[in-house]
Amino acid sequence: MPLLDKHLDDYADVVEPGTLERIRALAEPLRGARVLHLNATAYGGGVAELLATHVALLRDVGIDAEWHVIHGSDEFFAVTKTVHNALQGADVEWTPQMEHIYLERVLDNALQLEGEWDFVVIHDPQPAAMHDYARGHGVAPDSTKWIWRCHIDLTDANPQVFEFFRPFIETYDASVWTMQQFVPDSLQMDRVVIAPPCIDPLSVKNLDLPHPFVNEIVKQYGVRPNDPLIVQVSRFDPWKDPIGVIEAYRIVKEEFPTVQLVLAGSMATDDPDGFHYWELADEARAGDTDVHLLSNIQQVGNVQINAFQRLADVVMQKSLREGFGLTVSEGLWKGRPVVGGRCGGITLQIEDGVNGFLVDDVESAAKRTADLLRAPDRATEMGAAGREIVRRQFLSTRELEDWLRLYGELQ
Ligand code: UDP
Numbered sequence: 001m002p003l004l005d006k007h008l009d010d011y012a013d014v015v016e017p018g019t020l021e022r023i024r025a026l027a028e029p030l031r032g033a034r035v036l037h038l039n040a041t042a043y044g045g046g047v048a049e050l051l052a053t054h055v056a057l058l059r060d061v062g063i064d065a066e067w068h069v070i071h072g073s074d075e076f077f078a079v080t081k082t083v084h085n086a087l088q089g090a091d092v093e094w095t096p097q098m099e100h101i102y103l104e105r106v107l108d109n110a111l112q113l114e115g116e117w118d119f120v121v122i123h124d125p126q127p128a129a130m131h132d133y134a135r136g137h138g139v140a141p142d143s144t145k146w147i148w149r150c151h152i153d154l155t156d157a158n159p160q161v162f163e164f165f166r167p168f169i170e171t172y173d174a175s176v177w178t179m180q181q182f183v184p185d186s187l188q189m190d191r192v193v194i195a196p197p198c199i200d201p202l203s204v205k206n207l208d209l210p211h212p213f214v215n216e217i218v219k220q221y222g223v224r225p226n227d228p229l230i231v232q233v234s235r236f237d238p239w240k241d242p243i244g245v246i247e248a249y250r251i252v253k254e255e256f257p258t259v260q261l262v263l264a265g266s267m268a269t270d271d272p273d274g275f276h277y278w279e280l281a282d283e284a285r286a287g288d289t290d291v292h293l294l295s296n297i298q299q300v301g302n303v304q305i306n307a308f309q310r311l312a313d314v315v316m317q318k319s320l321r322e323g324f325g326l327t328v329s330e331g332l333w334k335g336r337p338v339v340g341g342r343c344g345g346i347t348l349q350i351e352d353g354v355n356g357f358l359v360d361d362v363e364s365a366a367k368r369t370a371d372l373l374r375a376p377d378r379a380t381e382m383g384a385a386g387r388e389i390v391r392r393q394f395l396s397t398r399e400l401e402d403w404l405r406l407y408g409e410l411q
Pocket of ligand 1: 234265266324327
């Protein structure tokens, strides 16, 4: 993947004192190390978002890092989407035919693996069998250290599907997880590391934007800058509960008739169901022109997402399952309170009543949103508290430190 240049020095004004010095000290013994990150999609999800910054910063601290994306097919991505759902707890049918489609494509990718690497980091289940195949076919030398990064909440994983993946995962030298509770008890691995994701405060999505510019951007999408706004930025996926967000918005609208909702979700290449769930959300919207369904197809890119999150009175992330939910930190970093589903990584980021609210259903999402709309000063205070929490725990520099430490330990 082609990447923008990033410079660690540019983060000096944003991060906690001492952070950059610690990063440089950890990076020094790794200078020149060759690191490959491999995932399934170049855009449209949290992993792609993370890698664009992480790999660029690794390069800036002297590491020879690259980000590659595996080659799939519609059939393969349909299977991996089933895997994703199953590992998040859905009841799915898992057949030998699906295993075959999966393994054949991963083998194909393993055979095309090029370059000599000191570390290979495989993200999520889509390419998880890569290590086994690469090793089995002599594609990567024995000295290469392999790390599996799981971004998914496996607390309720479908046992049949997890058992299929477990032997592949256990061949890795280490695995990295967002939360301890995601790590299944049955997993036998010596090195299990907890390192939650992060956001890049200097990315176009998170940079400060002047207010007039924000207003001009949202107006282009028919959003009124001076009326209340709820924003959820998410793929169109049942786990993100876009329909539940529309239902919560409807309840809020009874008290705040001018409230607007933006549901923005890019269509990812490894997410074949996106268009289907978009249509369901469109049906649920029932022609309400204050509900804006937007995506990359209407050129909603990073600047527009930035503007919508920044203008939001309430950022929502009403997920039913969530590995982390970068959108929560993105909203908090912009000083907005976040109403989030009480699940997975959202509970790491929202301190209930401090920087937002954790909610369990449509009614509580609506109630907490209306509470915040009724008390804008309190909402602003909560947003400010959220920004500090993100500054300390969820910026790219913290994650970079975690990874450099791991590479150093494995070296
Ligand atoms: N995103 C985006 N445009 C969209 C929808 C999502 O840029 O229309 C970004 C969003 O801002 C966030 C990432 O994609 O940075 C989604 O990451 P998250 O962890 O919230 O969810 P995931 O998609 O990985 O489940």
